[in-house]
Amino acid sequence: MATITTPDGTEIFYKDWGSGRPIVFSHGWPLSSDDWDTQMLFFLQQGYRVIAHDRRGHGRSAQTADGHDMDHYADDLAALTAHLDLRDAVHVGHSTGGGEVARYLGRHGEGRAAKAVLISAVPPLMVRTDANPGGLPKKVFDDLQAQLAANRSAFYLALASGPFYGYNRPGAEPSEAIIRNWWRQGMTGSAKAHYDGIVAFSQTDFTEDLKRITVPVLVMHGDDDQIVPYADSGPLSAELVRNSTLKTYAGFPHGMPTTEAETINADLLEFVRS
DSSP states (O other), rough: OOEOTTTTTTTEEEEEEESSSSSEOOOTTOGGGGGGHHHHHHHHHOEEEEEOOTTTTTTSOOOOOOOHHHHHHHHHHHHHHHHHHHSSSSEEETHHHHHHHHHHHHHHHHHHHHEEEEOOOOOOOOOOSSSTTTOOOOHHHHHHHHHHHHHHHHHHHHHTTTTTTTSSSSSSSOOOOHHHHHHHHHHHSOOHHHHHHHHHHHOOOOHHHHHOOSEEEEEEEEETTTSSOOOGGGHHHHHHHHTEEEEETEEEEEEEEHHHHHHEEEEHHHHHHH
């Protein structure tokens, strides 16, 4: 099992397949690198080197008590890219992973990066504040923490069966396999990391990170995202990044890399090749 140990002593699990130009995938909350299997196999077959890690406290990485914040997430990603000596990399982040990518580029610079992709991503800021009136009330995220603390297994099953993939929409055809895989990934990780992670993904302001990014960025977001609402995320991030392209997907859910993999993979490939 491939792992690195970060400067603060945390063991991080990662996958590193193939050769060629590196594409680095950062997963969403509360999942693991397994959530990228479809994308990794696709790009591997296209001749790319594909890398994905389990965020600290998630998947097979160490279940540390602390450090479940965007600065540590970004530092862990920086430690991985340095360990593998990645150059000219394309960083792809989904949901919380999009925040991780933005904070990594804003905090550690673009010396090893060539492009970035934010998919259904949490930036610029999810929670409602005076400066972000379109955000969600803090109570929404407090309720998520309460449900996790009360019965994490039931909470995760409901989330995967409903809004994450849009399976609660009229006419939706839920996939039991996708639901079970989401639940499996979530339950593998640490309850403490996931509890703290709700604060990390909802209350971190990525505005200055986005403003610092100069590499080309593709912002991909579905307009029926029930987890990270479209209007207060994708378009605002695209406005803040100076060299960005916004691609909006009509009717696509938050988990569109899984449910709409064929479309997402094709658009990712076009951007990587451009």
